[in-house]
Amino acid sequence: MVNSTEKSKQQLRSYYRQARRSLSNSEQQQAEAKLLEQLLSSGTLDNQRHIAVYLSQDGEISCQALINWCWHNKVHTYLPVLNPHKAGYLLFLPYTKETKMKNNQYQILEPVFDPQSAIDLDALSLMLMPLVAFDLAGNRLGMGGGFYDRTLSQKLAKNSPSTRPFPLLCGVAHDCQQAQRIETQSWDVPVDKIITPSTVINNAL
Numbered sequence: 001m002v003n004s005t006e007k008s009k010q011q012l013r014s015y016y017r018q019a020r021r022s023l024s025n026s027e028q029q030q031a032e033a034k035l036l037e038q039l040l041s042s043g044t045l046d047n048q049r050h051i052a053v054y055l056s057q058d059g060e061i062s063c064q065a066l067i068n069w070c071w072h073n074k075v076h077t078y079l080p081v082l083n084p085h086k087a088g089y090l091l092f093l094p095y096t097k098e099t100k101m102k103n104n105q106y107q108i109l110e111p112v113f114d115p116q117s118a119i120d121l122d123a124l125s126l127m128l129m130p131l132v133a134f135d136l137a138g139n140r141l142g143m144g145g146g147f148y149d150r151t152l153s154q155k156l157a158k159n160s161p162s163t164r165p166f167p168l169l170c171g172v173a174h175d176c177q178q179a180q181r182i183e184t185q186s187w188d189v190p191v192d193k194i195i196t197p198s199t200v201i202n203n204a205l
């Protein structure tokens, strides 16, 4: 049975996914460049050595400018990979120019599965998380698979937000993905900040 929160979350998802898909190529390119500027000017990239990014799909704001910056500055980048041995969970695998890639079940490119090269969550210093929608209180809505929530809950949920060490969780989205209010549920892992091309929301957890 779908309760009212689930139903309204589905409606929000469909609305904000459509909104981000409607952006033009030039709006997307400007957003990608401004996202990198915001990450730099907010200090979010200071001293970061191991960053989880994603390859954009479905109108998501692109991390490509950030990825290029990381590679130029010798910062290690990682991509989420659906864990074939643990349904619903992600692993984070290194992403370089040489990484062999394949499409996952959602037609998103990911590194070819190799559990041995997966980085431990604690070793990531920053994780960029693609948002479908967010609100000014710093609540986020994802694609609805619970992949990030489940994966992060393995290590982070037990620690209080103020004591959890790594990674810094940073949701990223287009400005048009800002919603009035996103309801949170018990399993939602809060992000530390949300960055858009024109806003930085620091979550006072």
Ligand SMILES: Nc1nc2c(c(=O)[nH]1)N(C=O)[C@@H](CNc1ccc(C(=O)N[C@@H](CCC(=O)O)C(=O)O)cc1)CN2
Residues within 6 Å of the ligand: 054, 055, 056, 057, 060, 080, 081, 082, 090, 105, 106, 108, 130, 142, 143, 144, 145, 146, 147, 148
């Ligand atoms: N770029 C990117 N990579 C990511 C995520 C993401 O949100 N964005 N993920 C974040 O979790 C994970 C993949 N999760 C996803 C969850 C749902 C759908 C999706 O498109 N669902 C379709 C149904 C597709 C189908 O069942 O075949 C839909 O809801 O319309 C895609 C990715 C890992 N990689």
Ligand SMILES: Nc1ncnc2c1ncn2[C@@H]1O[C@H](COP(=O)(O)OP(=O)(O)OP(=O)(O)O)[C@@H](O)[C@H]1O
Residues within 6 Å of the ligand: 009, 140, 141, 142, 143, 144, 145, 146, 147, 148, 149, 150, 151, 153, 185, 187, 188
């Ligand atoms: N820690 C967890 N353990 C088990 N199930 C979970 C956990 N976290 C989330 N889920 C399940 O995942 C489903 C989707 O959760 P939710 O709607 O919060 O997704 P989301 O936040 O949009 O996705 P994501 O975390 O991938 O960005 C829910 O049905 C929820 O029960």
